[in-house]
Each structure stands twice: as C-alpha cells, then as structure tokens.
Amino acid sequence: MKTETRSEQFEPPSLLGNVLRKLHIDIPLFIGLLLTSLLSFVILYSAGGQDMDVLARQAGRVGLAFFIMTVLAHIDPYQFKRYSTLLFGLGLFLLVAVLIMGQIGKGAQRWLELGLFRFQPSEMIKITTPMMIAWYLAEHPLPPKAKELAIAAILIIIPTLLIAKQPDLGTALLVASAGAGVLFFAGLSWLFIGGIIAALAALTPILWHFMHGYQRDRVLTFLNPEADPLGRGYHIIQSKIAIGSGGVYGKGWLGSTQSELDFLPESSTDFIFAVFAEEFGLAGCLGLLALYLLIISRCLYIATQAQDTYCRLLASSLAFTFFVYVFVNIGMVIGILPVVGVPLPLISYGGTSIVTLLAGFGILMSIHTHKKFR
C-alpha cells in the first residue's frame, strides 16, 4: 500500500490518461481499436485506387463512430439495462416499418431516409437483441430453464427472420449469433448446444427451401466456384488468387496487382481482406488476426470483471459477435465459408457497420468504467 501511494505521488498520472479516464475510455481497448482503424486507412488507400475522397469519407465515418462510442461509454450501464426492452421494441418497430415501406416502394429496402444520413434499423438490432436477451435472462436464475430458453429463442428469431426477409443474410446471421451468444454465456447446457447443432444440420434442407435464388447460388458457388467462373464463382476464385499470390511477406503496400487491374471485385468492401493478404502476405494476416484476438480477449476480460449478470452477458455477447464478424468475413474471403455480405470489421469501407461496432465497444467501455464498488 505504501509503495503505491508513494509512486502515485512521484509519478502523477499522464494528462492523456486522465482525460481518457474522465471520458470513461478503456485504454487497452481504445488502443486496439485505434490501431485497427488506422490500418484500415492504409489498406483502403491501396484498395480504393489511392483515392483520397474514399479516405476522407471513411475518416468522417470513423470519427462519428468514435464519437458515438465515447458518448455511449459515458452512460451508466444501468441505463442500458433499464431501456433494453424499449430499445429492442423500437428497433423491431423500425424494422417492420422499413419492410412495409419497401413493399410499398416495390423493392427491397433496408434503411430509413433521415435527411442527412440513412438509418438502417437492422444495425440497431445487432445491439438491441443481445441487450434484450441479456436483460431477460438476467431477471431469472442461471442457467436458463426450458421456458426462458423458448422465450429467448423467439426473441432472437423474430428480428432474424425480419432481416433475412430484407434480404440481408449477413446481418441476420450476426443478429442471430449475438442473441445465441448471450444464451451460451448464460450457461446453456452443452447437451442442448449439441442438440441445436444436430437439429440445424437436419434443418438445412428446409432452410434451403426458404432461401432466395441468389442466396442458393452463393452456397452452390461456394461449394464449387470453378463451375461458374464468369458469374458467381468469380469473387471467390479471384480472391483466392489474390491471397495465394501474396505469399509469406506479400507484395508490399500498394503492390496489389489484382485489385489494381480490377480483377478483384468489391476490393474495398467485403473482399478487402484479399487485398490486405496480397499486399502484406501471411505475416500481415497473422498480425491482423493477432490484433483482432487482442481486442476480443480484452472484451472477454471486461466481461469477467463486469459487476452484474446483465453486464456480463451483454459484454461477452458483444465480444463474441465481433469475433463472428471477423471469422465469417475472413472465412468467406479465403473460401471456407459461403459468401454472405459481412464486412471485415473496422477495416472494410462503409459507414453503417463501423458505427454499430464502435457503439458496441462504447457499451463495453461503459460496463468496465462504471463500477460502483470494488
């Protein structure tokens, strides 16, 4: 005790540290996110054809996202808990509204036009679903009983189906896994998990029946991309070529030939990992994965330190969803998962996902920096 007091006396905390603490910012997590975002600019500059406009637009979004994160970090987690059901209900309402408007406008629509920007209710649902499930399960003793499981399952399935209907398979998957994550961390029995996996395997043919034509195509293409080199297999073949040709050390920054020559489609958005892998090689990929794992580990650690069940469940689920993001995106780009529209978190070009992601991290920081007593 004594040494600690003394060291505080002799080494006053840095100004930055003080400011961040006042802002309820978790420093390790903040550094991880900042590094990844900076890396995103480096890759985007190359993948986007060295277009400064692309960077400027992305910078605006990242800035907004960090601002929202800071605001959310400031809010006491108790407030999140209190408004969980309300926010979830609002999200569902907006989702249905978008669906109906889309029907009226005769075409799929995912967003509401709010003058300055477009708001996608499905993005909000990505966070409010785990909030809702965490709130509901925290009200009851854990592990959850059959009745609570059933209700939680329904609460997850409703938004998932609404989003899948848009149709946005990638987001539906993320929402479902966020909700399922809460169940897992709440102590869903292993037997049950095994049963679910078996049931899902059995349900695959039924799911197939309900898929849109293009979604089926994606799965078929994934199974055999070479069968359709001009059409749907194009993405996967080209991205594998780009990644494989990168080798161990890559072709160096701005060295990507495949995106330059426009062989690699969607090189700034969902397939940006291919550009990264081509330019920075296996070494770069391992580095990026390590960075992601550090962020996820920190988030899981925050979850273990959380004070009540709600915070624990929400924090761990958000961390888990972040990993699902990473895994699904990289998995599809390197050809071990079917192509569903999931961006590479914090790196891909595009505004909506980064705002939601950092909002999630804001909640994590709020959970970590608002402890009442220790």
Added chain:
Amino acid sequence: MYVVKDHSVERRLFIGRIVAAFIVVVLLSCGLVVRLIYLQIVGHEHYSSLAKDNSIKLVPLVPTRGMIYDRHGKVLAENTPSYSLEIIPEQVSNMDDTLSRLQALLAIPDEKINQFQKLRKRQKRFVSTPLLLSMNDEELAKFAVARPYFPGVDIHTRLVRHYPYGDLAAHVVGYVGRINEADLKVLPVAEYRGSTHIGKLGIESSYESVLHGKTGYAEIETNVQARLLNTLNEVVPDAGGNLYLTLDIDMQKTAYDALGSYNGAVVAIDIKTGGVLVFASRPGFDPNPFVVGIANEAYQALQASENQPLYNRALRGLYPPGSTVKPFIALAGLEYNAISPSQRLFCPGYYQLPGVSHHYRDWKKSGHGSVALNQAITESCDVYFYRLASMLGIDHIHTFLQRFGFGEKSGIDLNGEKEGLLPSQEWKREKKNQAWYPGETLITGIGQGYHQVTPLQLARATATLANRGVVVTPFLVDKIVGAHETRPGPEAHKGTIALKPKNIDAVVDGMINVVHSAHGTAKGINTDINYRIAGKTGTAQVMGIKQNARYNENSIDFKFRDHALFIAFAPADAPQIAVAVVVENGGHGGSVAAPIAGQVIKQFLQETNEN
C-alpha cells in the same frame, strides 16, 4: 414468483463459459491460419502463376438475340446495326469535362447523361459504356471531326432491336429495353454479363430466355493497361432462338386498319391448332423508341393518353360479352334440357320476374313475338334469353360457361393475361358479401352485369364452339429455331366438352342465320362470299351514362356509347378460323364489329385456298 439467485454459482458458470468461448475463438482462428498457410505457402506458386495469368481475363461474348417472324416468315423483330457513342471510363481523365464538352457538341439531353452515369457505376472502369445509341449521320460527322479531342470516347457499331411493323403488332411482339435496377434483381447475373437489353413486353418478354441465347466467354490476354493482346480460348455464345409465330402480319394489318379510328381489339384463332392468327389492339404505339430509351415526355404522353395505347386490349381488356354470350346460353339450355329447339317463348318486348314490377327490356320495344331458339339467336331476342337464363339458374350458367374458358386464363404464351370474371353465387358471397339476386341471372343471360371477358377469351370460346366442343389453348409461337435444335412452341392442351351434336347444330344454325338470313343482325357481311359464316353480334353497355352525360355532351357522348362486339367462325360447315372483335364505343355489333371480322375471315380463307 421469487427465485433466489445464487451469484457464486452463476459467476463460476460464467467464467467457465468465457474460457470455453476463448478456446473456441482460438481454435477457429487457428482454422483460418491453417487455411491461410495452405493458400499462401503451399499454394503460393500456383496462385502466383494464376495471378500473372490474370492478365488473362474472361470477357463475356454476348449472343445475338433471336429474330421474330410471322407465319409467312416476315420479320417482326430484327437486329439492325446502329452506331453508338461509347466511353471507356478508365481512359478518360476528366469525365465531367468530357461529358460537358460532348453535350455541347452533340446537344445530348441531360437525361442521357444521367442514364450513362448510372450505367457507368454498375460496370467496371475498362468496360466500354454507351452514351448515345443510334446516332444519326449529322452526329456521326460532328463527332468524327472532333474525335482527337476526346480520348477514351469512340463510335461503336452495335446491333439494335428494330420492329419494322411499328405499332401494328407492338402489343403482341412487345419490345426490349435497357436492363434496369429492377431487372437486375431477378436476372441470372452471369448470363447477362455484357447484355444491355431485355424483353419488357409481349413475346419479347414472355420468351426472353429463348430469345436471349446463352452467353459465351473468351479468355483474352491483356497487358497492364487492359489492352487486348491475344485471344486464348473461346466458348462461343449460342445465339438466341428465332421464333416463328402463328401470327399473320398481313391479316393483323387488315384487322388493325379495319378498326380505323376506333379503339378495340381483334383476335383470330386457327381452330384446328389454337394458333393465334390475329392479335390486334388499337391504338398501338411505336415500340422502336423504347429500345434506345424513350424520352421521358414521350413516355408520359403515352401513359397519360386517354386511349391508353400501351394497353393490350386483346389480352387484358375486360368487356361485358353482351349478346355474344347468347349462343353459349342457348347451348347450355339445350344441354341441360331446359328447353328444346322448337319450343317457343313469347316476347312482348319486356320480361318481368314474378312479383317484381321491374321491366327487363328487350332491345326491340315492340317485342319479337313468339320465338324459338333459332330465331332468338338470329334476332338476338333478349326476352327469350332472360327466360332461358331464369330457367337454367346461375349455377348451371356458371358451370357451363366455365367449360368454355370464361373466367379463367386461356393459357396463351404471353405474360400478363387477365382472367376476366365469370360471376357465380360463391363469387358474389365472397367478394361482395351479398346473396345472388334472380335479376342478376337474367342479365347474365344476355351478357350484361358482372360477366367480363377478354377478346382472347371470346375468340377461344368461339373456337371451342366451332370445334364442336374440342377446347384449344391459344398460342403464338409456332416453332423455335435454336442454335442446336428446332422445337415446337408450347404444347397445346386439348380437352373436350361433351356436347350433343344436334344441340350444336341447332345453335350453329342460329348463328349462320345471324349472317345469312334476312333478319340476321349481321346480314351486312354476307355479300360477295362463297362460304358461310356463323356469327353473333353483341352490344355491351358502357356504365355511367347518367352520372356524367351532362358535362361535355360531344366527347362524353362518344365515350359512353356502347361497345360493339362480334364473334364468328367460318366456313360454317367446316370451320377453320374463329374471330372475336371488340370495338370500343362502336355502337352496334352488326354494323361496326362484324365487317372487321368479315374482312379477316375473307383474307384468311383466300390465303388458305390459294395455297
């Protein structure tokens, strides 16, 4: 219910799960790493060579769209070369400047520029993207002179769809238009890589997959600037199949011209096969501007026009059948033994339901006197059919008419067909939540009330009658000549309605008298022919006279004049062709609609006799 939460148990459980999750995360990450090692170390050489070969790229080879011919091989839709101004965005350093200079040089409307911008965003930067289609000589000359100032802009020859008969067969042949956002959502993307147009209406749309053909591709070697060096391998496209229609464009023209300034539709069917000979809807429209992108104002004008030229009346127009339904009601009466051919019913000029004061009027105020079936058809006696309908009842009428295809799609190989409406007790209960009234049975007996038919349905029912109960499915495509094979058009589904020959004869005799007797309502068309026609006139009331008549007498007068209808088949003894004519606001079927059918029949029989 209050439940005690054991926090230490929950905490332990949670930590266990965090550890499990962490293990899952690490294992799955290892999976990614293994795959990356496989791609980037094991497969590195393979993929490196592929990456270099990626200067070999696949370009789509667009198939030539199939042609459309009429039954005599006359071209209804063809591909003609046309000069287009195209830009390769990659090679233009300042797109805005280039576009504005081009706009000044060639007076390009803003609309086209916007269209180009939209198109450009969907395509790769090195793909040549059309800005102007079908340039005229003046534009060609102007650009040729200024060409050195426009790097990346060039004139290309493209095949553009052309419809030589213009408005004559616009509805049935349809047209192609630029692929738009809505099309993209449902299109097989790979097949349409490189295609710019897609069938939007008529045969062009209904047979899109046949006409489009199969896209091929070429593996071409390019240098770093994506310039073509060498073609390595080619999978040639399969050109779209050529369609030979059953349509006779000369007869179509006869029918179309005969309609004159009236709006209306004419459908003629080859009774033996079901092949559609005439499918005319007037007014028509010129489909050619749609191919190159119709100007917005012109499109709005077409849309807003009171005459609705874009509307395919033959396929989608809904009209009360009027008295043309009478032969079918008569046949129903005979088949259900509600009446015999010789049985006479008295017509005092009106009919009253028992206990109801309302007079259901005959078109002839003085009445037809005592009439039997033959005369009732010949003179189109309304009272006879009021009474017959009343004897039959709506259930029998509905069942019987349904067999002739009323109230259902004919199954023709064109998209967008309307079903029409054949009323029944159930229909009224379901849709209107009302009981069926006896008076409604009466007016159904003379083709008024709820009953609505399309001209195509009328023609089909007439053909079925002429065929003595053999139902045919009308179709337009006779054969498809594809790249590898020739195959027939859609399979005709034939069914047969069991009818007594003597009943058919009785009805047909009445229909022959419509044209060939002194009292017939269509006797005007029996001169100068060496065969007999069986027909029936019809007059369909247009609703709403009373409400609107006072506003503008001249135009309203015309707008609310009755529709004139006529159905016929010929020769009466050995039928070959069935025709249905609807002339909107034509007044009387006998004077306006019948002569059109007469001309079509005459031309068809002349043609067949010559061959």
